Amino acid sequence: MTRARSAQETGGPAGSSADAERSAGAEQVAGRSAGAQHAAGGGSGRLLGIGAAAQRLGVSERALRYYQQIGLIVPASTTPGGLRRYSESDVARVERIMELKTLLGLNLDEVALVLRNEDRIAQIRQTYQDERTSAEERRQLTRECLTLQEDLRATVEAKRAALDAFLADLDARITRARALLAGQRTPQR
DSSP states (O other), X not given: OOXXXXXXXXXXXXXXXXXXXXXXXXXXXXXXXXXXXHHTTOSSOXXXXXXXXXXXXXXXXXXXXXXXXXXXXXXXEEOTTOOEEEOHHHHXXXXXXXXXXXXXXXXXXXXXXXXXXXXXHHHHHHHHHSTTOOHHHHHHHHHHHHHHHHHHHHXXXXXHHHHHHHHHHHHHHHHHHXXXXXXXXXXXX
């Protein structure tokens, strides 16, 4: 017997009720959404223990526990003895977390914001496509979706600006080092 998801699928600490309603077409910052599988049920239905999930993902068990503690993930189920069980969609969500951290250099607070926005965008898409949604509701949903996408873009743009500044500093250092090697001294900063 297992305890069903609570936080993600009922709108708990993960940030919105959309966590359980993520769709395969969810918008994303880097062009891919590992969270899309989460809504689709995660594939085969095979659950992994925390050790197997951690090994497969190349992270520590402690990291998975921490991601759960701060609301980034919720295991698919928990055994009566308290053992965490992870689905394919949980694994995909952790892969998305790792992608956001490594590809974009986001910290966990920024990752949480991106995931919440992606989850909400997926929920908006699902509601928008519902035939019972009125034209006015669709306009409101579209406005909200646009705002969320602009927020995601601003997050990525801020990281890009920081990287550009870092690269400019490296270029200046390289130029000074090359000048020194060529016997031309340049003023130090």
